[in-house]
Amino acid sequence: MPIAVAAAAAASLSFAAAAFATTYTVNTAADNPAFAGECAGLPADCSLREALDRAQSGDTVVIPASAASYVIVDQRIPVRGGVSIEGAGASASTVSGAGIDQAFELLGGAPVRLAGLSIIDTFNDSGEPEAGAINGEASEGDDLTLEGVSIRDSASLDGYGGAIEDGSAVTVRHSRFSEDSATLGGGGAIDIFPGKEPSLSVSDSVFEGDSAGPYGGGALLVEGGASMSVTASTFDGDTAADGAPGGAIQLDAGSTGTIYNSTFTADSAGSGGAVSSEASQLALVNDTLAGNGAEVGAGLAVGAGKTSAENTIFAAPLGGGANCSGKVSSAGHNLDEATPSSCGLSPKAADIVGANPLLGALAANSSIDPTAGGPPETLAPAPVSPALGAGSAVGCSLVGSLDERGFPRPGSGSSCDVGAYETLAPVPTSTTISLSPGASVFGDAVTLSASVHGTETLPGAVPGPQGSVEFRDGSLLLGDAPVGAGGTAVLQTSALPLGEQMVSAVYGGDAVHTGSSAAAVPEQVAPATPSPTLSALRETRRAWREGKLVARASARSHRPPVGTTFSFSLNTAATVQFAFARTLSGRSVGGRCVAGTRRNRRRRACVRSVTVATLDVQLPRAGRGELLFQGRLTRALHLPPGHYLAVVRARNSVGSSPASSIGFTILPS
Numbered sequence: 067m068p069i070a071v072a073a074a075a076a077a078s079l080s081f082a083a084a085a086f087a088t089t090y091t092v093n094t095a096a097d098n099p100a101f102a103g104e105c106a107g108l109p110a111d112c113s114l115r116e117a118l119d120r121a122q123s124g125d126t127v128v129i130p131a132s133a134a135s136y137v138i139v140d141q142r143i144p145v146r147g148g149v150s151i152e153g154a155g156a157s158a159s160t161v162s163g164a165g166i167d168q169a170f171e172l173l174g175g176a177p178v179r180l181a182g183l184s185i186i187d188t189f190n191d192s193g194e195p196e197a198g199a200i201n202g203e204a205s206e207g208d209d210l211t212l213e214g215v216s217i218r219d220s221a222s223l224d225g226y227g228g229a230i231e232d233g234s235a236v237t238v239r240h241s242r243f244s245e246d247s248a249t250l251g252g253g254g255a256i257d258i259f260p261g262k263e264p265s266l267s268v269s270d271s272v273f274e275g276d277s278a279g280p281y282g283g284g285a286l287l288v289e290g291g292a293s294m295s296v297t298a299s300t301f302d303g304d305t306a307a308d309g310a311p312g313g314a315i316q317l318d319a320g321s322t323g324t325i326y327n328s329t330f331t332a333d334s335a336g337s338g339g340a341v342s343s344e345a346s347q348l349a350l351v352n353d354t355l356a357g358n359g360a361e362v363g364a365g366l367a368v369g370a371g372k373t374s375a376e377n378t379i380f381a382a383p384l385g386g387g388a389n390c391s392g393k394v395s396s397a398g399h400n401l402d403e404a405t406p407s408s409c410g411l412s413p414k415a416a417d418i419v420g421a422n423p424l425l426g427a428l429a430a431n432s433s434i435d436p437t438a439g440g441p442p443e444t445l446a447p448a449p450v451s452p453a454l455g456a457g458s459a460v461g462c463s464l465v466g467s468l469d470e471r472g473f474p475r476p477g478s479g480s481s482c483d484v485g486a487y488e489t490l491a492p493v494p495t496s497t498t499i500s501l502s503p504g505a506s507v508f509g510d511a512v513t514l515s516a517s518v519h520g521t522e523t524l525p526g527a528v529p530g531p532q533g534s535v536e537f538r539d540g541s542l543l544l545g546d547a548p549v550g551a552g553g554t555a556v557l558q559t560s561a562l563p564l565g566e567q568m569v570s571a572v573y574g575g576d577a578v579h580t581g582s583s584a585a586a587v588p589e590q591v592a593p594a595t596p597s598p599t600l601s602a603l604r605e606t607r608r609a610w611r612e613g614k615l616v617a618r619a620s621a622r623s624h625r626p627p628v629g630t631t632f633s634f635s636l637n638t639a640a641t642v643q644f645a646f647a648r649t650l651s652g653r654s655v656g657g658r659c660v661a662g663t664r665r666n667r668r669r670r671a672c673v674r675s676v677t678v679a680t681l682d683v684q685l686p687r688a689g690r691g692e693l694l695f696q697g698r699l700t701r702a703l704h705l706p707p708g709h710y711l712a713v714v715r716a717r718n719s720v721g722s723s724p725a726s727s728i729g730f731t732i733l734p735s
Contacts, residue, residue: 093112098116099115104117123149126150130159137162147207150181151183156183166191169185174207176209178211179211188229195225198225202232211236217246218245222249226259227248235265235267239270243272248281250280255286258292264289269298270299273301279307284335286315286316294324297326301313301330303332311338312341313342317345320345325353330354331354339365340355342369351461355380359387362387366392368394373395380402381401382403390409390410400415401417428443428444429446444486456483456484468525473528476488490528514556515555516547519531530549537570562589567591595720603632603634615694617695617699619683630695632714633690634690646678646679646712651672652673697732707733712729
């Protein structure tokens, strides 16, 4: 991998001198130690460790796509504040701890940003209660942002934060944490401890299969003094072991938090299978807690402090038991499947009690959120779910009038749904079709293009039409094609029959959009070989003497002393037939021209023609053709002197041209 070192000046009107930022591109997967001449542009002189050793605040370290992981084998790598680490995508750039080392140590002083990479198989081997992958210090202001990052199989045996531990502001967007663990501590994925303005902001992210020990928070542990905001994220199968609290999230006393538009399922703990809160204040709005399990509070366990819920579903506790434990303050329009409500819900607050929300299985549900490893999956309610249209407008506005996927609220009625998922009314579509070329020859390929578009203006998170389009010629199915980017489906076919065809397109719809049909458009399919046309029939002499040469096709090189040259133009290869008819004088009798005699000499004279010979000439291509003719058709057959009419036609396998005629006279020798 080549090294690329670039400098870009960032000018500021308030400074006389320009500040420079440098980009260092890693050019080896080896974990080479730092040295004085590192990253100077030589082959394999810029390992990840060397690049981060050189990088200062404002610089960027690029980790290119590679089939091999960038393996850390010599302890964690220090990262100065203000540095950005950018990969080519979570599926393309991977940093590995090989199961024995941590990844990064934040040195503080300015925010650090990680984007577009995976961190796998890291392990806290420091001997300190630190994180398994990324460790921040309490007093340094180690603000950290993750964008499109995946951290998998990161472990801290006796520490906190299986993946990340930090005491400053941590922002996580479009990221994924899988199978991370803090076995004897807390925060299977992330631990936020009291430090310098500690906070955790999570959006559009997934936590799956993370686990923590006795201090709880299978995915997230938010310690006292820290704040947490979770939005549009899914927690699936996270665990707090050995009776610990908070299968997915544990908020300690003195913390605060909000959880909006998020899904919790298959999470488990001793208390609070999904969420356990001792926070001074926690608000749940438009969340779905379903299929979680705990001895106390399968979905939510509340201790001291105030926890409120609005537009939120509590359903299907694993192994039975109650959905909630402790006092939940209802802000209205929640749903508790159990009767009576263990969450303290009441129809007086417009809550729904004792109704099954009829949720489907966890699935992507048409989401196109660009989260590493795939969009957060959701639990979609059935079309007859009591959660549909039962939410409050206030709650919907708090979550930005969008659901977890970014779909609009309300979606199918005047009121929004309860839970993290909003049912969207089928979006109408329109389909048009175009053909190229508009006229074709039988057997040639014709490109059929259909354009499918929704007829409503929707947020960008709603995918465009997907599925497929059928192309038809009347009732004949020509084939189908998937709808790609931009709503276009393209099919090439050579199956159109001869003649004018009417080609149409039928879009079948998808989970979001209704089907639609395009008005048929015509396609004129001509034969592969056109019917011949003969034009510009000429002769060089109208009167000439018979020669001895047998007629033959020839390019005209000179005027022959005898005979004539017939010339003509053809639009295609064809056989040209000359029918020679001798013209004779006669008398008109009863409308017919018959041979003249002395007996009927007074009757009106006429001219009659008698076909005496035919001659076929094969022309192998279109264009100008000539026939050198001296009266002989073969050595034995010739035309005697007299007046003649040549009737000329061209024919091929498709048809014949109209007849053209030309007269001539053969003079006696």
